[in-house]
Structure formats: C-alpha cells, structure tokens
Amino acid sequence: MRLDYYFRETASGLRRNGVVAFAAMSTAFIALFLFGLALLIARQFDLVIEAWTGNVQVAVYLDDPARPDTVTRIQTNLQQLDAVGSIEYWDKVETCAAYRELFEGQPVFQEGVDCEKAIPTSLRINLADPSQFEQITAALGCEADGVTQEIQCAEPGVRDVSDYRDLLDRLTAITRVLSIGVLSIAVIMLASAIALVANTLRMGMFARRKEIGIMRLVGATNWRIRVPFLIEGMVEALIGAIAALAALFVIKVFFIDRLRGELQFFPLIRNADVLAVAPWILIAAAAVAVIAGTIGMRRFLDV
Amino acid sequence: MISLQRVTKTYKNGVTALTDVSVEVQKGEFVFIVGQSGSGKSTMIRLLLKEEATTRGDIYVGGKNLNKMSSWDVPKLRRNVGTVFQDYKLLTDKTVFDNVAFGLEVIGKQKHVIDQRVPEILEYVGLGDKVNNYPDELSGGEQQRVSIARACVNRPLVLLADEPTGNLDPNTSVDIMRLLDKVNRIGTTVVMATHDQAIVDAMRKRVIELDKGHVVRDQSRGVYS
Numbered sequence: 001m002r003l004d005y006y007f008r009e010t011a012s013g014l015r016r017n018g019v020v021a022f023a024a025m026s027t028a029f030i031a032l033f034l035f036g037l038a039l040l041i042a043r044q045f046d047l048v049i050e051a052w053t054g055n056v057q058v059a060v061y062l063d064d065p066a067r068p069d070t071v072t073r074i075q076t077n078l079q080q081l082d083a084v085g086s087i088e089y090w091d092k093v094e095t096c097a098a099y100r101e102l103f104e105g106q107p108v109f110q111e112g113v114d115c116e117k118a119i120p121t122s123l124r125i126n127l128a129d130p131s132q133f134e135q136i137t138a139a140l141g142c143e144a145d146g147v148t149q150e151i152q153c154a155e156p157g158v159r160d161v162s163d164y165r166d167l168l169d170r171l172t173a174i175t176r177v178l179s180i181g182v183l184s185i186a187v188i189m190l191a192s193a194i195a196l197v198a199n200t201l202r203m204g205m206f207a208r209r210k211e212i213g214i215m216r217l218v219g220a221t222n223w224r225i226r227v228p229f230l231i232e233g234m235v236e237a238l239i240g241a242i243a244a245l246a247a248l249f250v251i252k253v254f255f256i257d258r259l260r261g262e263l264q265f266f267p268l269i270r271n272a273d274v275l276a277v278a279p280w281i282l283i284a285a286a287a288v289a290v291i292a293g294t295i296g297m298r299r300f301l302d303v
Numbered sequence: 304m305i306s307l308q309r310v311t312k313t314y315k316n317g318v319t320a321l322t323d324v325s326v327e328v329q330k331g332e333f334v335f336i337v338g339q340s341g342s343g344k345s346t347m348i349r350l351l352l353k354e355e356a357t358t359r360g361d362i363y364v365g366g367k368n369l370n371k372m373s374s375w376d377v378p379k380l381r382r383n384v385g386t387v388f389q390d391y392k393l394l395t396d397k398t399v400f401d402n403v404a405f406g407l408e409v410i411g412k413q414k415h416v417i418d419q420r421v422p423e424i425l426e427y428v429g430l431g432d433k434v435n436n437y438p439d440e441l442s443g444g445e446q447q448r449v450s451i452a453r454a455c456v457n458r459p460l461v462l463l464a465d466e467p468t469g470n471l472d473p474n475t476s477v478d479i480m481r482l483l484d485k486v487n488r489i490g491t492t493v494v495m496a497t498h499d500q501a502i503v504d505a506m507r508k509r510v511i512e513l514d515k516g517h518v519v520r521d522q523s524r525g526v527y528s
Contacts, residue, residue: 005408211405214392217352218457219381220409222374 009228010235016207017200021236024196028240028288029247031189032281036248038182039277040269045175047267051102052171053164056088056124058136061160066091066121070157075123077139083132088124092116102267120159130165137161190284194292197236201229201296226297233289233296241285248274304330304461304492305351310360312346312516320346322516323360328494330460333487335503336496337527338513344496347513348465351494352384353377365460382410385454385462385491389469391446393438399425399449400434406453424456425449428482444475448482455486462486464495468502476502500527 014021053059060078062071071089078084090098096115127133137143141154142161151161205212215225249271256268305328312321321343328334336344349355350362353369362369365383372380393402403421412420425434428448438446447467454462464483468476480502487493497503503510503526510525511518 210392211394214394214405215409216378217381217386217392218406218410218453219378219383221378224409224411 006228006231010231014232014235017204017232020196020200020203021232024193024200025236025239025243027189027196028193028237028285029243031186031193031288032241032244032284033247034182034186034189035284036244036274036277036281037251038179038186039280040248040252040273041182042175042179043273043276044269045171045178047102047269049168049171049175051099051267053168057127057130057163057165057168058125058133059162059164060123060125060136060140060158061120061162062122063157063159064120066157071121071123074140074155074157078123078125078136081132081135081139083127083129083135085126085128090122090124092119092121095119095122104270127165133163133165190288193237193240193288194295197233197288197292198296200236201233201292204229204232205297226293229297230289230293233293234286237285237289237292238282240288241281244281245274245278248277304328304332304365305494306361306363307347307350308361308363310350310362311358312343312350312355313358320516321350321513324513324516324518325360326511326518326521328492330492331487331490333484333493333506333508334495335506335508335510335525336494336513337498337503337510339498341515342513343516344513345465346516348386348463348494348496351461351463352386353380378410382457383460385457385459387447387450387454387462387464387467389466391438391443391450393446393449393453395438398435398437399430399441402438402449403453403456406456410457412457420456421452424452427455427485428452442475443471444478447471447475447479451479451482451486455491459491461492461494464493464497466497466499467495468497468499473501477505480506503527 060074062074075087075089078087093116096119099115099119125136137151137153139155140158140161142151142158143153144151153159153161212225252269252271252274259266260268305326307324307326310321310324311319313319324343324347336347338344346355350357350369351364353372357370364380367376367380369380394405397405400421403425404417407417407420422431422434425431428451430445430448430452433441433445438449441449447470451462451467462483467483468479471479476499483493483495484506507524507526509523510520510527512520512522512528
C-alpha cells in the first residue's frame with residue numbers, strides 16, 4: 001500500500017513535469033558526465049605516470065644479473081644520503097607483473113621480446129629533497145657524457161640512473177590542470193543540476209498545492225508529503241547518473257579503445273577504471289537529489 | 304475538549320485578530336462563532352488547527368497544550384480535528400470516493416479500512432449513490448457533503464467548520480446544518496464559524512460572538528444578535 005502510493009505519486013509527478021524534469025535530468029547527466037570525465041582523466045594520467053616513471057623521482061637501474069650483495073650494498077649507501085627519502089627494490093618478476101597489469105590488452109614490447117630479459121632490475125627512489133639529486137649521482141660516481149648526455153657510473157653493478165623529476169612534475173601538473181579544469185566545470189554544472197532539480201520539485205509542489213493543503217489538514221505527516229518529491233528528485237538524478245555512465249563507456253569504447261595498440265608504451269584506461277568511477281557518480285547524484293530536495297522543499301512545507 | 308485561555312493573536316503585520324479571548328467548549332457541544340468579517344472567527348479556527356501559534360495565552364485541544372506541541376505532533380492533532388470550509392477544498396480530478404479515501408490514504412490507513420469506512424460515511428452523509436461522480440457533477444450542497452464526509456471519515460473528536468454554508472442557498476444550508484447536527488449527535492464536538500443569521504437563529508445552540516477580536520457574548524441556546 002505504502003510503496004505503491006509513493007511509486008504512483010512519483011510517476012505522476014514526473015509525467016506532469018515532463019519538460020522541466022527533462023531539463024533537470026539532462027543537466028544532471030552533463031554534470032555527472034563531466035564529473036566522471038575528470039576522474040577518468042586523472043586515472044589516465046596516473047597510469048601514464050606509473051608506466052613512465054614508476055611513480056618515483058629517480059630510478060637506479062642495475063646490471064644483470066643483479067647479485068643480492070650488490071643490491072644491498074648500493075641500497076645501504078644510498079639510504080645514508082640526506083636527499084633520499086625511500087628506496088624500493090624491484091626485481092624482474094615484480095616489474096614485469098606490474099607492466100602486464102598496466103598494459104593489459106595492449107602490447108608493450110614487440111612480439112618475441114621477453115619482458116624479463118628486456119627489463120633491468122631497479123632501485124626506485126623518492127627524494128626527501130628533490131633539489132639534492134646530485135648527491136645520488138655523486139655517491140654512485142656517475143657522470144653525464146658531454147656529447148650524448150648518457151650517464152656513466154663508476155659504482156660497480158650500476159647500469160644507469162634515470163632522473164624522472166621533471167617528467168613527473170610535468171605530468172602531475174598536466175593532470176592537475178586538466179582534472180581540476182574539468183572538475184570545476186563539473187561543479188558549476190552540478191550546482192545548476194541542483195537548482196533545476198529543486199525547481200522541478202518546487203513546480204511539482206506548486207501544481208499540487210491544493211492536494212498538499214488537504215494532506216496537511218487531514219494530518220498527513222511532513223514525510224508523507226515530502227517523500228514522493230524526494231523520490232522524484234532521486235529518480236531524476238539517478239537517470240542522469242546512468243546516462244553519464246553510459247556516455248563514459250561510449251567515450252572509452254569509441255575514443256580510448258581505438259588508440260589501443262597504436263601507442264607504444266602508453267597504458268590506457270580500461271572498463272574496470274570506468275566502473276570504478278561509478279560509485280562516485282552515484283554518490284554525487286545522491287548528493288544532488290538530497291541538496292535539491294532540501295532547497296526545493298524548504299519554506300514550502302513548514303507545518 | 305477545547306479551551307482557550309486568555310488568547311491574544313497579533314499577526315506579523317501588526318494586526319491584532321484576537322484579544323484576551325477565553326472560551327471553554329465541552330465534549331459533544333455544538334458552538335457557533337459569530338461576528339462580522341474580520342472579527343477573528345477564522346483566526347480562532349486557524350489557531351485550533353495550529354496553523355498559527357498564539358501570541359499570548361494557551362490553547363488546549365483534547366487535553367493537549369498546542370503551544371507546547373512539537374511540529375511532529377501537529378499531524379496527530381489534525382487527525383483528531385476534522386475541518387470543513389466554505390470552498391469545500393475537493394480535488395476535481397478525483398471521484399467522490401477517492402476524495403474521501405484520499406483523507407485516509409495520506410495518513411497511512413490500510414486499504415481494507417478505506418474500503419470499509421468510505422462507503423459507510425458516504426452513505427451516512429446521504430451520497431451513497433454518488434460515489435463514482437466527480438465534484439463538478441455535484442451541486443454545491445452535495446460537494447459540501449463530500450467535504451464533511453472527508454472530515455468525519457477518520458472519526459475526529461472535533462469538527463471545525465468555517466462558513467460551511469457560505470456558498471449555499473438557504474434550503475441547501477438547512478440540509479447541511481441537519482447533517483452537522485447529526486454528526487454532533489454521535490458525540491463529535493462541532494465548532495462552526497458563520498455569519499448566517501437565519502441558521503444560527505433556527506438552531507438555538509450556544510453562540511459566541513466576536514467583535515474586533517473580543518468575545519462580546521457567550522450565550523447558550525442563543526440567537527445571532
């Protein structure tokens with residue numbers, strides 16, 4: 001009886017408010033789509049950063065095969081430097097497993113190349129003080145060749161030192177600008193979605209002011225009167241959220257998946273990444289509905 | 304059943320609608336509130352429904368102090384107080400049955416309760432043969448009967464009627480008064496605001512006269528003036 005009542009009220013509310021409800025839903029859709037897009041852009045750049053820098057500022061690649069005592073010796077030496085924050089040792093198995101996950105469904109290496117032969121073991125270092133990078137090269141006795149810029153290190157067992165500070169900084173900066181940019185547009189759109197949903201609720205209440213007046217007179221509780229409108233707002237936001245998710249999948253299939261296989265060493269977002277933003281979109285949609293409900297029904301429904 | 308104790312009501316715009324009004328109404332009484340437009344009759348009805356709060360003084364309905372009632376309890380109050388208005392307040396897109404059922408539906412009554420009580424009360428008010436008509440197809444008197452049915456279907460302790468015969472011709476008004484009298488006889492306390500002189504004079508019930516917000520007369524078995 002009760003559920004049935006709420007369902008009927010909501011359905012008739014949406015029907016009556018057709019055009020306005022459509023405006024609210026499409027705004028909610030665009031807002032939630034942009035919100036999801038911002039999250040996916042951030043995720044895409046995370047993947048690229050992970051692939052290109054391993055999320056560290058400096059990588060020390062070791063000669064193959066790396067002997068355990070060499071690894072320990074170099075690690076201990078580096079750990080004593082002020083500039084060094086943390087050091088992690090990545091062996092071939094670990095590194096290749098990470099790559100396989102990152103590039104799932106797309107080739108990283110040319111066919112016939114064995115990851116475990118091609119990839120050196122490494123020490124991945126995050127700097128406590130990024131400006132003191134030279135401490136590391138000095139400690140390992142490395143010198144850049146004046147002509148080729150290739151780094152040669154005196155320390156036995158060290159093959160190469162890569163300085164990812166700039167790349168990491170730049171990629172992080174691009175991520176930040178892009179996702180914050182899209183996110184701010186999303187926030188503005190979310191605000192207008194809230195305003196439009198609140199407006200449909202208000203119009204619905206205005207259209208039904210006589211019913212509401214009678215409901216109050218005969219002693220219907222405030223919730224009894226409000227819940228159909230709240231559900232109406234929820235449904236509008238939810239339809240917007242579902243459409244937004246669908247649109248994100250479309251983007252992923254038609255734009256991202258086309259690039260797969262074209263780009264070497266460039267990991268791309270996968271279905272799981274799109275699915276991972278779904279809860280956030282639903283939370284944002286619920287927030288839109290609740291805030292719109294609070295705004296739309298304030299004042300109108302005081303006893 | 305109803306008790307107003309030195310009630311004063313001043314609206315936000317500075318108009319004082321009731322001044323120091325004290326009235327006691329016993330269970331099962333039938334009371335007319337008379338007075339010219341603007342004398343405070345409607346304000347008294349609004350205060351009894353807690354649509355407005357008093358500025359000073361206390362109001363008790365069924366033993367409950369309305370000033371100390373939280374907004375959560377206001378719906379409970381209104382379930383015990385039926386209301387009838389001059390303009391009927393019927394929903395034109397619902398049938399007679401559905402209009403009365405609406406009053407029960409929105410306070411969460413079960414369907415079997417509705418299916419039992421609505422035909423019963425419609426029979427009681429003399430509309431047993433109009434259950435499936437729409438309000439537009441009814442006369443004014445019949446529409447007012449629907450509104451009385453809706454007010455009484457939940458068996459309230461008190462029935463408040465604000466000018467219930469205001470839009471009706473004299474003969475129809477008499478019919479409506481007979482119905483209200485019938486409702487009163489089954490134990491419902493009836494408070495009716497009106498300026499229909501003929502009706503007040505004919506009924507010979509208790510009359511409380513308001514003038515510019517003051518009680519100027521409180522007479523049992525009274526007449527209009």
